[in-house]
Amino acid sequence: xxxxxxxxxxxxxxxxxxxxxxxxxxxxxxxxxxxxxxxxxxxxxxxxxxxxxxxxxxxxxxxxxxxxxxxxxxxxxxxxxxxxxxxxxxxxxxxxxxxxxxxxxxxxxxxxxxxxxxxxxxxxxxxxxxxxxxx
Numbered sequence: 001x002x003x004x005x006x007x008x009x010x011x012x013x014x015x016x017x018x019x020x021x022x023x024x025x026x027x028x029x030x031x032x033x034x035x036x037x038x039x040x041x042x043x044x045x046x047x048x049x050x051x052x053x054x055x056x057x058x059x060x061x062x063x064x065x066x067x068x069x070x071x072x073x074x075x076x077x078x079x080x081x082x083x084x085x086x087x088x089x090x091x092x093x094x095x096x097x098x099x100x101x102x103x104x105x106x107x108x109x110x111x112x113x114x115x116x117x118x119x120x121x122x123x124x125x126x127x128x129x130x131x132x133x134x135x
Contacts, residue, residue, distance in 0.1 A: 006074035006081060008035045013070050014055075016063035016086065024055045024071045028082070031073045037080065043133055046110045047080055050131050053107050054084040057129070062088035066126060075135070083121075083130035091120045091127050107131060 010031045014020040025048055029039055037044065051071070058069045066087035074081045094108050104118075107129070111118040116133035 004074075006076045006079060008073075008075040010073045011070060012073075013068050016059050016066055016069050018059060020059055020069060021052050021055045024051055024084075027071070028073055032075070032080075035075050037075060037135065041135070043080070043114050043135060046114050047082065047131070047133055050107050050110050051082045051084075053104070054082065054129050054131075057092075057104065058084050058086040058088075061090070062086035062126070065089075072128075072130075078135055079132055080135050081130060081132040083128045085126060085128040087126035089122070089126060091122045092129070094118050094120055094129075104129075 010027070012027050014023050028048060028051055032039060032044065055069065055071065058066065070085040072083040072085070092104055094104060108118050111131045111133065114133050116131055118129070118131045121128045121130065
């Protein structure tokens with residue numbers, strides 16, 4: 001699912017440093033509250049954990065090539081989506097991450113557990129890792 005297809009959208013550019021994890025979560029919580037999506041739902045807790053993992057991965061693995069990361073938030077009445085874009089060209093194979101602990105393994109397993117999807121999309125400027133979850 002394309003994030004652009006969802007009616008609620010927000011994008012923020014953050015420095016690729018550890019503080020980006022907190023800033024991305026705080027921005028997500030603010031956006032969800034503005035969109036009328038309750039923060040005390042199990043799927044929202046999972047989404048915020050996934051977002052933290054995605055931002056952490058970009059900070060850890062892409063900061064040398066990508067001094068900034070872009071975080072995209074989107075939602076509708078029935079779906080929630082996040083994507084993290086960095087300028088590093090490596091596209092991690094999500095299939096191999098499934099079943100591993102931490103990082104992308106957590107992302108893939110949580111997305112599946114809640115009936116959602118995880119995907120990696122490469123482009124000429126790097127890659128985006130995205131998740132979509134049903135609300």
